[in-house]
Amino acid sequence: MSSPLRLFELTDRVAVVTGASSGLGAAVAASLAELGARVALVARRADRLGALADRTGGIAVPCDLADPDQLDTVVPAVVEQLGPPVILINGAGNRLTTARAEDETAESVRQTLQLNLVAPFRLAQAVFPHMQQTGGSIVNVSSISGRVGVPGIPQASYAASKAGLSGLTAELAVQWARHSIRVNTVAPGFFRSEITDSLYDSDRGAEYLRRNTPLPVEASAEDVVGAITWLAGDAARYVTGQTVVVDGGWTAR
């Protein structure tokens, strides 16, 4: 048997990582690059993507994924500059409203679904003709709120979009398995990032997180990167259609 570490090598594989300008997406992009992948970094903040591309040897592909026309340009740009992708990490996502479910507007529901569910689906469709030739790995980033209700933090459309990713994942996995395209989802619990800093920084928020998270860890993006990196490469070559929960035990209670 060859070294188990070789299962994690990604030498010269072309990867597309959305949400790569900060938080989890940036950490995943750096991890894939460290393992040898050539990474296309996708998000809106071009300056941040450029800085990370300089450090990792990848390329920046600035794009507002909520805009369908811009989204359609992403994969062709990657193919032209790096070649056909064999890894897609759909990391971009956001909770766009703090409204309670009964008050969410139709427009806010649509925008949330567009960014968190439609964009990952469209990007998966865009990489399909390339991965059809070679096989590949698609990893979506969901949330525990796609699994369970989260008391005190209203997020109905966000939860619906993230749960949708798990359904999409199982269906694509089954449809595309014959092309050796694996499709999985990672569902993180809370970790510190730009979207959760204020929660971690308030005494009440920090206590809420401690009370609900069995493992005594203040999680960061680094605590979620391992699962995504594993699913991206050959170490997970027999894993498809799954939603892997990485939450310090939040949903195990």
Ligand SMILES: NC(=O)c1ccc[n+]([C@@H]2O[C@H](COP(=O)([O-])OP(=O)(O)OC[C@H]3O[C@@H](n4cnc5c(N)ncnc54)[C@H](OP(=O)(O)O)[C@@H]3O)[C@@H](O)[C@H]2O)c1
């Ligand atoms: N932090 C948590 O506790 C937590 C828990 C569960 C799941 N998640 C999920 O984890 C993923 C990463 O979140 P994070 O916590 O690391 O937050 P983050 O640092 O705010 O990262 C979100 C990323 O998405 C990108 N993005 C947002 N809107 C975009 C748009 N319209 N077009 C293109 N890119 C867009 C942002 O880049 P630009 O602003 O530059 O566009 C940023 O790179 C998200 O899918 C989130 O839902 C987070």
